[in-house]
Amino acid sequence: MQINTGKEPQKAGVAPQDADAFVRLCRDELHLDVQGLMCIPPVDEEPALHFALLAKIAAQSGVEKLSMGMSGDFETAIAFGATHVRVGTAIFGARPPLV
Numbered sequence: 001m002q003i004n005t006g007k008e009p010q011k012a013g014v015a016p017q018d019a020d021a022f023v024r025l026c027r028d029e030l031h032l033d034v035q036g037l038m039c040i041p042p043v044d045e046e047p048a049l050h051f052a053l054l055a056k057i058a059a060q061s062g063v064e065k066l067s068m069g070m071s072g073d074f075e076t077a078i079a080f081g082a083t084h085v086r087v088g089t090a091i092f093g094a095r096p097p098l099v
Contacts, residue, residue, distance in 0.1 A: 001026070001034055003057060005050040006042035013039070016053055023061040036065030036083070047073040051080035 001023065004013030014022045019037070026032040037058050041050035051068050058066055058081075069077025071090035078085065089095075 001037050001063075003037050003039050003054055005039045005053050006045060008042055011040065016057060019057045020061050023063065034061075034063060036067055037061075037063050038067035038084075040068075040070070041073075048076050048080065051077050051082070055081045 001019075002011075002013035003016055003019050004011050005016055007015060023034050026034050037054055039050055039054045041047040047069070054066060054068055058064070065083045066077075066081050067084035067086070068080070068082045069075075069085040071087045074082070074085040074087055074090075
């Protein structure tokens with residue numbers, strides 16, 4: 001489940017203040033097995049603040065898996081409990097610019 005920790009309008013995801021209630025809805029009413037949360041921090045903000053927020057939401061909701069961190073900040077994400085990181089740029093290099 002994506003949590004829009006930066007409340008960015010161009011990104012999808014549940015607002016942080018709605019996350020606990022949405023996890024409960026998914027589990028209790030929709031009978032979904034919510035296994036993890038993910039976030040992508042705003043590019044111009046300190047990622048640690050967003051990783052800490054996601055870890056707090058996960059702990060409150062009883063969610064164990066955290067997908068957070070990319071090639072440039074995965075070490076910080078791991079320090080905040082990430083179980084999954086996205087490191088495509090580190091492996092494959094930067095994407096070519098869109099034309």
